[in-house]
Amino acid sequence: MENKTQSQIYVTFEAGGADYALPIENVRGIISTGQFPTSPLSPNEDPCIDHIIETEGTFVSILNIAKTNTASNEMPPVCPIIMLECNGNFFGILADVVRGLTNFTDEDLKIRLKVNHWLDAISFERKTVFLLNLKAFA
DSSP states (O other): OOOOOOEEEEEEEEETTEEEEEEGGGEEEEEEGGGSOEEEOOTTTOSSEEEEEEETTEEEEEEOTTOOTTOOSOOOSSOEEEEEEETTEEEEEEOSEEEEEEEEEHHHHHSOEEEETTEEEEEETTEEEEEEOGGGTO
8 A cells, every 4th residue: 555645845945044844835935035125113013913914905024934032123134924814814024035936745844843823843953943833923
């Protein structure tokens, strides 16, 4: 009997020196921070939401998952923003580098460490990769 392994495609990226992955079905595009005017938010409004951008007549929250309490509220002049949709909500995630597409098998995703309500960790190719639970943001 043949053992078929299912795989799922994720967009992988780096933010703040850590590797992250997002399910491709939620990704709506990748834009550059230099393409749209941004409005910074104060750190007291929401610790993860860094900026708001306007794109195609819609305001979109930009999450900076690598942000620390000492991080500046300045958005880099040019860096990728991964545009996402989850349950009808649109938002973006600020990345340092978008790595590309990665196939994770069921076996890769089987053993997970729950870091918090929006983040799981897996070991992949001898690295820790953080999987974002987008429903926690939407």
